[in-house]
Amino acid sequence: MQQSSRDNISELTQSGNTNVANVNQSGVESDSIVTQSGNISDAQLIQTASASSSTVIQSGEELIARVNQAGTNQSSRIEQSSPNNPFPNLRATVSVTQSGADNTSDVFQSGDTTSGLSNGYQFTGSPIAGFGNSPAASVIQSGTNNDLDLDQTGSSNLAFSNQNGTDNEIVALQTGDNTFAQIGQTGISNLVDLTQASTVSSNVGIARAVVNQTGNDNRATATQNGTASGFFSTNLEVTQTGNNNQSDSIQSGTNDVAFVDQIGNLNRSTVTQNAGGVSNFADVNQTGDDGLSELTQSGTNNRATLNQDGVNNDSFITQTGSGNIATVTQTSTGNLSNVNQTGTGNTATVTQGGL
Numbered sequence: 448m449q450q451s452s453r454d455n456i457s458e459l460t461q462s463g464n465t466n467v468a469n470v471n472q473s474g475v476e477s478d479s480i481v482t483q484s485g486n487i488s489d490a491q492l493i494q495t496a497s498a499s500s501s502t503v504i505q506s507g508e509e510l511i512a513r514v515n516q517a518g519t520n521q522s523s524r525i526e527q528s529s530p531n532n533p534f535p536n537l538r539a540t541v542s543v544t545q546s547g548a549d550n551t552s553d554v555f556q557s558g559d560t561t562s563g564l565s566n567g568y569q570f571t572g573s574p575i576a577g578f579g580n581s582p583a584a585s586v587i588q589s590g591t592n593n594d595l596d597l598d599q600t601g602s603s604n605l606a607f608s609n610q611n612g613t614d615n616e617i618v619a620l621q622t623g624d625n626t627f628a629q630i631g632q633t634g635i636s637n638l639v640d641l642t643q644a645s646t647v648s649s650n651v652g653i654a655r656a657v658v659n660q661t662g663n664d665n666r667a668t669a670t671q672n673g674t675a676s677g678f679f680s681t682n683l684e685v686t687q688t689g690n691n692n693q694s695d696s697i698q699s700g701t702n703d704v705a706f707v708d709q710i711g712n713l714n715r716s717t718v719t720q721n722a723g724g725v726s727n728f729a730d731v732n733q734t735g736d737d738g739l740s741e742l743t744q745s746g747t748n749n750r751a752t753l754n755q756d757g758v759n760n761d762s763f764i765t766q767t768g769s770g771n772i773a774t775v776t777q778t779s780t781g782n783l784s785n786v787n788q789t790g791t792g793n794t795a796t797v798t799q800g801g802l
Contacts, residue, residue: 489513543587596617694716
């Protein structure tokens with residue numbers, strides 16, 4: 448523990464077998480509270496800015512939390528709680544790096560690692576060194592006025608986030624088993640609201656959600672509460688590089704896959720993959736402006752692709768059958784398409800606009 452300058456406060460409590468805490472505070476008005484209770488705990492905290500505050504509370508077997516704050520008015524709170532499990536070298540690991548101004552980060556981890564990830568799944572190339580199986584989170588904030596609230600209460604959850612823009616917000620809740628989330632924000636005033644409450648089949652499934660926002664004033668909400676039976680078999684990717692776009696995605700079926708790309712401005716996309724559906728695929732590409740897409744899938748092995756360019760185009764696709772294929776392409780201005788497939792093995796191709 449090393450403190451320099453004025454008004455630095457550090458409170459450290461350790462109990463257990465092997466607890467190590469490193470606190471280095473340099474600046475003014477820095478606060479640090481580290482409480483560790485468990486078998487093997489490791490907490491490293493470095494604050495070199497003014498008005499920084501960080502709280503790390505760890506209770507479990509192998510827990511590692513590392514916080515690095517360099518800026519002004521930053522705050523980070525980490526709470527980890529993991530029950531006993533029969534697997535060696537399991538960790539609930541958090542790594543938070545904040546280098547901007549007015550950043551805040553909240554991470555809550557509670558659960559175990561006794562589900563599918565312990566059956567051979569290892570996430571290699573992780574931003575967290577030495578990471579194997581666990582609930583784990585890595586948070587990097589280097590912009591201004593960014594906010595992140597991450598809560599992991601399920602089993603074998605992983606979340607990685609990177610905020611480099613301004614006034615961005617991430618709210619992530621992982622209550623299911625074997626979930627993977629990666630969120631990146633480099634624009635201004637973007638919002639991501641992600642809930643992963645999926646279940647696994649035969650302890651081998653993993654649900655994946657990736658959201659990247661590089662534009663401004665974009666909104667992305669996503670809910671995964673279905674079932675995954677394979678590695679990333681439930682998969683959602685949302686990319687927003689335009690401005691003022693809205694994406695809402697719900698995956699409640701089994702092994703659903705959805706891709707949403709919003710490159711234009713003022714687009715709206717809704718993807719709903721209902722419970723009872725199996726292996727449905729949705730691909731929405733909005734490269735124009737003021738587009739509307741509503742895509743609903745309730746059957747099995749359906750595929751829907753929308754390519755929406757131009758201005759003020761509307762597309763509605765509903766698939767409740769099995770093995771259906773719908774492809775809609777909209778260019779020019781003011782087009783309307785409505786595709787409804789309820790049978791088996793049907794193919795619909797809609798092209799609206801110039802050649």
